[in-house]
Amino acid sequence: MFDEIDRNLRNRILAVICILLFVLLAGLLRWSNKRDAEVMQKIQEESESDKAVSADKESKEPKEKDTLAAEAKQENEAQTEKAKGLVCWGDELVPGEDAGTYSYKVHLQKFLDENGYALPVLDKTLQGAGTLSMMTMAGVPEETVQGYITAHQEAAGGSELPVTETGIRDLTPDQTERNDLEYIPIIFMGYYGGWNHDPAELAGQQENILHTFPRQERFLIVGTRPLDGSVDSASLDAVMSEKWGEHYISLAALTTQPAENYDTQEVMAQGIIRKLEELGYISK
Structure with missing residues (x-):
């Protein structure tokens, strides 16, 4: 009798355990299916989000390129509109009254007029002067100019120097007046010296003059070998091209004639x- 009771009790306990295991298994399966569904939904949402971001980026890229191109065009147009004209700084190689007919400045104004450009050309050049005088005329600080003079004297070691390496020309108030700050500078200097036969120093002096302008992104540098032949065109052009890049014009690349030649002035x-x-x- 007791054995039968024990057997019935065991059977009930086993039945309860089986029921509990079944409920637990069902719960685990339900939780697993729910979790898998959530993971799949998240993956799908992330995929759709990535597609949307990619599509948005692709749609924006052409627009951004178009915008940048338009802004660059507007900037160039704005630069042209704001420029009052051109100003020639540096050397005048045509002597005396002939400069009024044959100087590159005269030809430049003529070509501008003939091609429909309503831009005046200002003259900030000196005949037969060195670069020290030109920097002084531009308003480069006196201590900067004096620094060049001292360096030239020290390099000479007591030897006599050309006047352009240490001298500064007496300048009139009209010459030192800066009425050209809104003009595009054309800097052509160094033919008569003042830079100790060192193209890198000449480039630094050109930069000093350029820095006196409020807008320094628009300019041209024209270079030619010096009168005394102390530096050849190839050596000068190498330094200037590296320094000024697309802003540089080598006169030697335009003509084989000397810079002071009247025909060269027109070519320039x-x-x-x-x-x-x-x-x-x-x-236009």
Whole structure:
């Protein structure tokens, strides 16, 4: 009798355990299915989000490129509109009254007029002067100019120097007046010396003059070998091209004639016009 009771009790206990195991298993399966569904939904949402971001990025890229191109065009147009004209800084190689007919500045104004550019050309050049005088005329600080003079004297070691390496020309108030700050500078200097036969120093002096302008992104540098032949065109052009890049015009690349030749002055003006158009500084 007791054995039968024990057997019935065991059976009931086993039945309860089986029921509990079944309920637990069902709960685990339900939780697993729910979790898998949530993971799949999350993956799908992330995939759709990535597709949306990618599509949005692809749609924006052409628009951004178009915007940048339009802004660049507007900037060039704004630069042209705001420029009051051109100003020639540095050397005048044509002597005396002939400069009024044959100087590159005269040809430059003529070409501008003939091609429909309503831009005046200002004259901030000196005949037969060194770069020290030109920096002084531009308003470069006196201590900066004096620093060059001291360096030239020390390098000479007591030897006699050309006047352009240490001397500064007496300048009139009209010459030192800066009425050209809103003009595009064309800097052509160094033919008569003042830079200790060192192209890198000449580039630094050109930069000193450029820094006197409020807008320094629009300019041209024209280079030619010095009168005394102390530096050849190839050496000068190598330094200037590296320093100024697309802003530099080598006169030796335009003509084999000497810089002071009257025909060269016209060729130089033509080269300046082409470069101004190429860089977008002037446009019709």
